[in-house]
Amino acid sequence: MSYKSKIILTIILIPVTAVIAVTTILGWYTRTMMLKQAETSGKGITRILEHAVDYADQVPVLAENAIALHMQASATILAHLVDIAENQAHLTPPQITQRLKQIAAATILDECWITDEKGHAYLHNIDNIDFTFSPDPQKQPQAHEFYQILTGQKKTVIQPLRKREIDNRHFKYVGVSGIDKPRIVEVGCHAPTILSMRQKIGLQTLIKKLxxxxxxxxxxxxxxxxxxxxxxxxxxxxxxxxxxxxxxxxxxxxxxxxxxxxxxxxxxxxxxxxxxxxxxxxxxxxxxxxTRHVKNATRTFLSSAAQVAAITLVFSLIASLILAHQVSSPVTTLIQAATDLQQNSFDPQSIQKVARRPDELGQFARAFSEMALAIQKREQILQQQVEELQIQIDHRKKDEEVKKIVESDYFQDILSRADELKAERRQS
Incomplete structure (x- = not known):
């Protein structure tokens, strides 16, 4: 990898790494704080629910009690109505029964039962039923409580929603004593009426709405x-x-x-x-x-962080290219100068632009230029010395060759022969 590429990569990696690290830390911190906030909110909700549940659990009971009081009032009015009908208006049982049916049809009351002194219900709005109240709880687990009205032990009996003996249907009954004589005046509401009220205002409805x-x-x-x-x-x-x-x-x-x-x-x-x-x-x-809002917030945060990282990457790339060019261009010039110096073709003018820089690269370029000039000068001196030494070596070689020739036997023979020829010429 080139020096320029390393600079570009370093400049890009530093800010991008910093952005990723900060984003990761902030993302983790944000998610942790939002989860803690969700926990705190959840605990607050459960405490509110605790009070709401207690209240909602009692609302149907309170409402049922209110209905019971309304039924008690209706039974009391009915007792007065029977007294007036029989003793003053002298209506017959069928006529009173017809009025009871009209009352039941127009109110929340489903049943009306009026007895004689022996507990026989001879007035009621239900057809084809003959019923007599008994004090025996074995025979009448639900209805026997009302017999206490006949005996005078109680004036009013309010019974919660219970299953009755004659058909196993659930009813709520309220009974009061008669006005003119000992008798039971009882009114009843069928379970769906009360259960519908419970469903509308009860705990289940509250929870589903929450x-x-x-x-x-x-x-x-x-x-x-x-x-x-x-x-x-x-x-x-x-x-x-x-x-x-x-x-x-x-x-x-x-x-x-x-x-x-x-x-x-x-x-x-x-x-x-x-x-x-x-x-x-x-x-x-x-x-x-x-916790979906936590995930959505985290996703939004990471998306924004990714955009910031992308923008940072683009600006880092542009900045790295500019900076890499400013840093690597002088280095490239110095590398070329070193190559020229190696090839003995260095020109000091080639790095003058770099040498004029006030930073470390300029200082290095000036030192390199001085060193290069010193090296060139030393090479010239060395070359001159080498040439002079070569001349001396050549002269010495010639002297040694001449000496060898002179000292050789062949040359000595020639000299001897020459001396002999000179001697012969002199003699002749």
Missing amino acids: VDGDRLLAVELVENNISILSYGIAYSSTSKQYHRTTIDAVQQAIASGQDIIIPRTNHLQIIHPYINQYSKRPLAIIAAIS
Whole structure:
């Protein structure tokens, strides 16, 4: 990898790495804080639900009591009506029965029963039934309580919703004593009327209205044995089969009295134990608090961070190209100068632009130029010395060759022969 490429890569990596690191830390911190906020909000919701559940649990009872008082008033009015009808208007039983049917059709009362002194219901709005009240609870588990009105033990009997003997249907009955003589005047409401009222204002309706499907996904009211008392679910899974961890967590929360939070895929499951204010039973509220807003916020944050990283990458790339050119161009010039110096073709003017820089590269270029000139000067001196030495070597070689020739036997023979020829010429 070239020096320029390393500079570009380094300049890009430093800011991008910093952005990624900061984004990761901030993303983790943001998600953690939002989850903690969701936990805090969830705990607050469960505490509000605790009071709402206590209140909603009693609303049907209070409403039923109000209905009972209304039924008591109706029964009292009916007792006066029978007294007037029989003793003053002298209406016959069929005529009174017809009026009772009209009253039942126009009010919430489903049944009206008026007896004689022996408990025989001879006036009523139900056809084809002959009924006599008995004090025996074995024979009449539901109706025997009203016999106390005949004996004078009680003036009024208000009975909760119960199953009656004659047809096993659930009714609520209220009875009062007669005005003119000992008799039972009883009115009744069929279960659907009261159950409809319970459903409209009861705990189940409240919980279902609280579950909005946005932040609060589910609310379930359970006992220690995980039997569901009431629930409201907004997410797709409506299975009432609990995971083992949830069962253990509910039992642990009720035993310790402390909230338990279980992280799930898309929500936090908060288990809040409490003691019902009226029944004093240990119960637990299981609330599913959505964490989708945390994921959406994290996703939005990461998307913004990715855009910032992309912009940073672009600016880093541009900055790195500019900076790399400013840094690598002088280095490239110095490298070329070193190559020229190696080839003995260095020109000091080639690095004058770099040498004029005030930074370290300029200082290096000036030092390099001085060094190059010194090297060139030394090479010239060395070359001159080499040439002079070569001349001396050549002269010495010639002298040695001449000496060898002179000292050779052949040359000595020639000299001897020459001396002999000279001698002969002189003699002749």
